[in-house]
Structure formats: C-alpha cells, structure tokens
Amino acid sequence: GAGVSQSPRYKVAKRGQDVALRCDPISGHVSLFWYQQALGQGPEFLTYFQNEAQLDKSGLPSDRFFAERPEGSVSTLKIQRTQQEDSAVYLCASSLGISRGPYEQYFGPGTRLTVT
Amino acid sequence: ELKVEQNPLFLSMQEGKNYTIYCNYSTTSDRLYWYRQDPGKSLESLFVLLSNGAVKQEGRLMASLDTKARLSTLHITAAVHDLSATYFCAVDMKMNRDDKIIFGKGTRLHILP
Numbered sequence: 577g578a579g580v581s582q583s584p585r586y587k588v589a590k591r592g593q594d595v596a597l598r599c600d601p602i603s604g605h606v607s608l609f610w611y612q613q614a615l616g617q618g619p620e621f622l623t624y625f626q627n628e629a630q631l632d633k634s635g636l637p638s639d640r641f642f643a644e645r646p647e648g649s650v651s652t653l654k655i656q657r658t659q660q661e662d663s664a665v666y667l668c669a670s671s672l673g674i675s676r677g678p679y680e681q682y683f684g685p686g687t688r689l690t691v692t
Numbered sequence: 693e694l695k696v697e698q699n700p701l702f703l704s705m706q707e708g709k710n711y712t713i714y715c716n717y718s719t720t721s722d723r724l725y726w727y728r729q730d731p732g733k734s735l736e737s738l739f740v741l742l743s744n745g746a747v748k749q750e751g752r753l754m755a756s757l758d759t760k761a762r763l764s765t766l767h768i769t770a771a772v773h774d775l776s777a778t779y780f781c782a783v784d785m786k787m788n789r790d791d792k793i794i795f796g797k798g799t800r801l802h803i804l805p
Contacts (some may be wrong), residue, residue, distance in 0.1 A: 609793070618696075618795030619735070632792060667734060680725070681793065683735040688728050 578602070582668050582686035587660045588690045597653045597687045600643055601670030608651050609681060611667040619667055625651060658691045665689070694719050694785045698796035706804050708770050713799045715781035716762040723784035724764045725793065726755050729779045735780065738766075771803045 589595050601608050607626055612635075621635040627648035636643070640659075645651040655683045656664055656675035665686040673679035695718040700735040705711050715724070723742055739748045741757035741764060748755050752775065754767045764781055782795045 611795075616798075618782075618797050620768050621794065624792070630756075635792075669735075680737045680740055682737070685734045 578591050580668055580670050582666075582684040582687050584687060585685060586688050586690075588671060588692060591658060591691055593658050593691075594654065594656045595658055595689065597655075597666050597689070598682060599632055599668030599670075601649065601651070601654070602670070602672075602682055603649075605670035605672055605682075606648075607671045607673065607679070607681075608645055609669045610651070610653050611669065611670075612637075613665045613667055613686070615664075621667075622653070645659045655689075658689075660691050663691045694721070694783060694794045696781060696783050696794050696796040698779075698781055698799050700799060701797060702800050702802075704802045704804060705768075705771055709770055710770065711768050713766040713768075713779055713781075713801075715766070715783075715796055716792075717762050717764075717783045719785070720759070720762075721783045721785060722759055724757050725782040725784075726764070726766055727780045727782065729780065729798070730777050738779075768801075773803050773805045774803055776803045 583598045609624050610622040613619045623643045624632040625645040628645050635657045640656045642654045665688045668684045669681035671679040671681045695717045699714050726738040729735050739755040746757045754770045757764045763796040777800045778800045780795050780798045782793045785792045
C-alpha cells in the first residue's frame with residue numbers, strides 16, 4: 577500500500593509568513609510523529625499523536641509551532657511568523673501501534689522548508 | 693536527559709572492507725532502531741532491536757544491542773558502494789505512558805569503489 581506522504585515537498589517562505597505542512601500517514605496507523613531535521617543532523621522529535629490526541633508536544637521549539645490531527649488521520653504542522661532558524665526538513669512518521677509495542681516508524685519523504 | 697552518540701560521524705572506506713559503527717546512549721532503554729538515509733531522501737528502517745543481546749542481520753549489515761553497556765553496533769561486512777548513505781541509530785525513551793524516539797547525529801558512510 578501507499579506509504580507516508582507529505583506535502584508540499586519544498587516550501588520557500590519569507591520571514592514572517594505562516595506555513596502549513598501536511599502529512600498523510602499510512603492508513604490504519606494509530607501513531608503519528610513530527611520531527612525536524614536540520615542540515616547534517618539527526619531528526620529531532622517535535623510532537624506525537626495517538627489517533628487525534630496530541631500526547632506529547634514537548635519538542636515544539638516555540639509557541640509559533642502548532643500541530644493538529646483532528647480526525648486521527650491527516651496531520652498538519654503549522655508554523656506561524658516563520659524565522660530563518662525554522663529552515664529544516666520536517667519529517668512525518670507513522671506507526672501501527674501505540675506505546676510499548678515493537679512498532680517501527682515509517683517516515684515520509686519530508687518537507688524542506690527554506691525561510692528567506 | 694537521554695543522549696545518543698554515534699561514532700564515527702564520518703567514515704570513508706574501501707569496498708570489500710569490514711567496519712563497525714557504534715551507538716552509545718545515556719539512560720536505560722530496551723529498544724533501539726537503526727535507520728538509513730540517502731541524500732535528499734527520507735529514513736528507511738533497517739533494524740529494530742528489542743532486548744539485551746539481540747542480534748539482527750540483513751545482507752551485509754548486522755546490528756546488535758547490549759543494554760547493560762548501553763551500546764549498539766552496526767557492523768558492515770565486505771562493504772559495497774550501494775551501502776553509501778547516512779546511518780542513524782535512535783533510542784526509545786519512555787516518558788509517562790508514551791514513547792519518544794531520540795536520534796543520534798548520524799554516521800555518514802562513503803564507500804569508495
């Protein structure tokens with residue numbers, strides 16, 4: 577079946593603009609994760625959903641970042657008043673299970689955000 | 693705070709050689725993941741290691757986990773050019789009822805033909 581998809585794949589925003597990044601997880605996957613990956617670094621956790629519930633948002637770097645998953649499937653990561661330091665690849669991942677199962681995360685292709 | 697350290701961060705090696713990438717982590721965890729990332733691509737899951745002493749092999753790659761030493765290794769046997777990529781280890785950190793995955797910085801592997 578289809579994997580995790582993300583859109584747009586590339587986004588250029590002027591500083592101060594708001595952006596919205598979309599993630600379509602694998603159908604039936606309960607858990608959804610957002611990560612931020614700076615150039616040359618490993619992904620850093622942003623937030624986690626179990627169905628529609630946002631159970632952990634401790635990784636969101638500021639209150640300009642907001643994520644939602646209202647119907648427990650598609651998720652949107654919104655960044656308000658973008659800053660240059662927000663430039664990164666934003667990865668979405670989904671997994672079949674919840675919590676302590678041996679569930680692999682399947683990653684989407686990412687959205688490369690460049691703030692000018 | 694959970695820290696995940698990989699070494700080396702960069703590795704250039706000849707085809708046919710063997711090498712090992714190391715992943716150390718700072719607090720107790722019983723789940724560790726290895727991922728591969730090609731330039732401009734997303735992450736591909738390679739291994740999920742769930743218990744002390746776990747060893748998994750796929751082709752020329754073999755991963756192991758020692759939870760007591762808080763160490764995982766990714767061993768490459770008789771490297772081929774197609775294995776050139778960045779390899780990440782990631783460790784599961786349980787917080788309350790939920791799990792957070794913490795990634796290392798990655799090991800950029802370049803295999804010379």
